[in-house]
Amino acid sequence: VVAISSCAHPRRRHALLLLVWLVAVATLSGCGGMVPTGGNRVQVLAAENEYGNIALQIGGPYVEVTSLLNSPNVDPHQYEASPSVARTLAMAGVVIENGLGYDSWMDKMLSATSVDAQETINVGTLLGRQTGSNPHIWYDPQGWTTIASAMSRGLSGVDRKHAKEYQHRADRFVRSLVPIFKLIATIRGSAHGAAVTATEPVYGYMAAALGLRMRNMDFQGAIMNENDPSPGSVVRLERDLRTHRVRILFYNRQSASPITEHMRSLASDSGVPVVGVTETMPAHTTFQAWQLGQLRQVQKALSQP
Numbered sequence: 001v002v003a004i005s006s007c008a009h010p011r012r013r014h015a016l017l018l019l020v021w022l023v024a025v026a027t028l029s030g031c032g033g034m035v036p037t038g039g040n041r042v043q044v045l046a047a048e049n050e051y052g053n054i055a056l057q058i059g060g061p062y063v064e065v066t067s068l069l070n071s072p073n074v075d076p077h078q079y080e081a082s083p084s085v086a087r088t089l090a091m092a093g094v095v096i097e098n099g100l101g102y103d104s105w106m107d108k109m110l111s112a113t114s115v116d117a118q119e120t121i122n123v124g125t126l127l128g129r130q131t132g133s134n135p136h137i138w139y140d141p142q143g144w145t146t147i148a149s150a151m152s153r154g155l156s157g158v159d160r161k162h163a164k165e166y167q168h169r170a171d172r173f174v175r176s177l178v179p180i181f182k183l184i185a186t187i188r189g190s191a192h193g194a195a196v197t198a199t200e201p202v203y204g205y206m207a208a209a210l211g212l213r214m215r216n217m218d219f220q221g222a223i224m225n226e227n228d229p230s231p232g233s234v235v236r237l238e239r240d241l242r243t244h245r246v247r248i249l250f251y252n253r254q255s256a257s258p259i260t261e262h263m264r265s266l267a268s269d270s271g272v273p274v275v276g277v278t279e280t281m282p283a284h285t286t287f288q289a290w291q292l293g294q295l296r297q298v299q300k301a302l303s304q305p
């Protein structure tokens with residue numbers, strides 16, 4: 001127990017008690033795997049790595065971030081948390097989840113884990129979204145500043161000592177978004193409400209911010225909910241692609257199936273530009289670079305006659 005207390009967050013007695021309990025039942029071999037370095041850093045657990053990346057930028061050297069959905073090779077709609085995640089959750093000072101049913105496995109774990117001084121940010125609730133609305137809310141640029149402020153507040157809540165720095169870093173993060181907002185405005189100004197379509201509503205909020213008119217919502221909704229799209233919705237999407245009624249097919253690279261791959265091929269064969277988008281961030285990038293990269297693809301696609 002002495003060895004364990006040396007790497008647990010000093011302010012979180014209940015977390016320590018839970019850890020001791022976990023050691024007893026799970027025969028953990030020390031704490032090396034759970035708190036790799038810097039035991040005094042705030043442990044942040046993000047369900048999705050785009051939120052984890054923002055938290056890392058705002059928390060800087062005072063945080064250690066674990067993102068559960070952290071690879072574009074995993075389909076988030078089919079993710080199931082492993083038991084080891086519950087142990088990481090018990091150590092977390094700040095927990096960030098998307099909400100809106102996107103990561104309800106996180107809610108289940110949270111209700112089964114009671115840890116004092118834990119700040120939980122549910123982004124859907126934070127942004128005032130209703131249950132049943134499009135859950136891919138990290139693509140809504142109107143929410144980014146609110147998310148950054150909430151993370152700064154959450155980190156300050158468990159680590160008051162560095163509150164000023166969290167605020168400073170959150171302000172810096174918001175300033176770094178300016179080039180993205182400018183590109184959004186540029187694309188919006190030149191797109192003139194162009195019609196577009198998608199395999200899933202993953203990029204829906206950004207498409208709306210760009211003033212694009214999204215078609216085939218019935219097909220997209222079926223794919224998101226892992227249902228078979230109706231024959232009528234399949235025919236309508238195929239016709240949109242074949243007849244160039246849409247300027248872009250947004251293709252969810254992270255949730256591929258035979259029917260969505262079919263639509264991607266059809267778009268390519270028909271000369272409709274395909275823009276690949278993901279649900280979580282690729283490795284070795286930042287939230288800003290990821291968003292900018294996808295927006296530049298949109299700009300390039302819309303520049304095609």
Ligand SMILES: [Zn+2]
Nearest residue numbers: 200202224279
């Ligand atoms: Zn999705």
